[in-house]
Amino acid sequence: xxxxxxxxxxxxxxxxxxxxxxxxxxxxxxxxxxxxxxxxxxxxxxxxxxxxxxxxxxxxxxxxxxxx
Amino acid sequence: xxxxxxxxxxxxxxxxxxxxxxxxxxxxxxxxxxxxxxxxxxxxxxxxxxxxxxxxxxxxxxxxxxxxxxxxxxxxxxxxxxxxxxxxxxxxxxxxxxxxxxxxxxxxxxxxxxxxxxxxxxxxxxxxxxxxxxxxxxxxxxxxxxxxxxxxxxxxxxxxxxxxxxxxxxxxxxxxxxxxxxxxxxxxxxxxxxxxxxxxxxxxxxxxxxxxxxxxxxxxxxxxxxxxxxxxxxxxxxxxxxxxxxxxxxx
Numbered sequence: 001x002x003x004x005x006x007x008x009x010x011x012x013x014x015x016x017x018x019x020x021x022x023x024x025x026x027x028x029x030x031x032x033x034x035x036x037x038x039x040x041x042x043x044x045x046x047x048x049x050x051x052x053x054x055x056x057x058x059x060x061x062x063x064x065x066x067x068x
Numbered sequence: 069x070x071x072x073x074x075x076x077x078x079x080x081x082x083x084x085x086x087x088x089x090x091x092x093x094x095x096x097x098x099x100x101x102x103x104x105x106x107x108x109x110x111x112x113x114x115x116x117x118x119x120x121x122x123x124x125x126x127x128x129x130x131x132x133x134x135x136x137x138x139x140x141x142x143x144x145x146x147x148x149x150x151x152x153x154x155x156x157x158x159x160x161x162x163x164x165x166x167x168x169x170x171x172x173x174x175x176x177x178x179x180x181x182x183x184x185x186x187x188x189x190x191x192x193x194x195x196x197x198x199x200x201x202x203x204x205x206x207x208x209x210x211x212x213x214x215x216x217x218x219x220x221x222x223x224x225x226x227x228x229x230x231x232x233x234x235x236x237x238x239x240x241x242x243x244x245x246x247x248x249x250x251x252x253x254x255x256x257x258x259x260x261x262x263x264x265x266x267x268x269x270x271x272x273x274x275x276x277x278x279x280x281x282x283x284x285x286x287x288x289x290x291x292x293x294x295x296x297x298x299x300x301x302x303x304x305x306x307x308x309x310x311x312x313x314x315x316x317x318x319x
Binding site for chain 1: 086087090091094095097098101102105109112113115116148151152201205209
């Protein structure tokens with residue numbers, strides 16, 4: 001079995017995982033865009049954290065970044 | 069215990085609005101799916117990534133996947149419990165919402181129990197989803213496993229999480245700083261995990277719940293009722309101390 005075959009065999013199983021991670025990221029980003037004020041007053045930095053730090057980034061933003 | 073129903077409703081709404089439930093569910097689901105996937109495919113992923121190293125890992129088994137799931141979910145779960153609970157009481161006192169809520173005809177015990185109940189419910193729902201996802205993936209990728217033992221294991225995990233929620237709630241009522249409450253809750257869990265390795269006293273640590281659960285998967289008959297009793301005692305003691313703390317607090 002060459003690499004491409006392995007890849008196409010594995011891929012479908014990873015799709016739900018990717019969707020979950022993407023969902024978390026999108027929820028955090030939408031909240032960030034809508035929010036007037038965030039902790040630390042730096043929306044760009046939060047956006048980078050959400051996009052670049054897998055799973056933990058969006059979670060940390062949603063718990064600490066939002067300011068009511 | 070007046071106002072419990074109304075408070076639970078309010079807390080459930082809050083859980084959804086502040087994304088707490090979403091975070092708990094998605095993170096547990098991700099680790100539920102990831103464990104069997106990684107066990108099955110990690111050698112092949114390494115192969116695709118290049119390098120012709122021959123990796124000699126014996127093929128993974130279903131029991132191995134479910135055991136690893138339990139250990140990962142217990143660790144990540146406690147971390148998530150601490151993150152979503154560490155401000156549960158101190159934040160409300162700080163923002164003044166606790167004073168507002170408690171000025172209505174609701175008792176302080178209802179205030180505490182409503183928080184424990186809704187957080188626990190979120191984790192139960194999330195764990196049901198994650199365990200189903202993990203079991204389905206495990207059966208598809210690695211073969212059959214004992215479902216009764218797996219259900220029992222998840223029941224023990226729930227109790228483990230409720231211990232974590234109660235401990236963090238208590239710390240959140242004691243410390244104004246969320247980080248102090250969260251940090252100490254983690255220290256508590258690391259501490260009990262270390263003690264769990266000691267003879268005699270180790271049997272009574274909440275971690276024993278998880279090892280009992282994973283033992284069930286391999287047909288190990290050693291039970292850990294000591295850990296169950298200790299966990300229940302910790303939950304009750306934490307709730308009582310939280311109540312004492314709230315009763316004496318000027319809001």
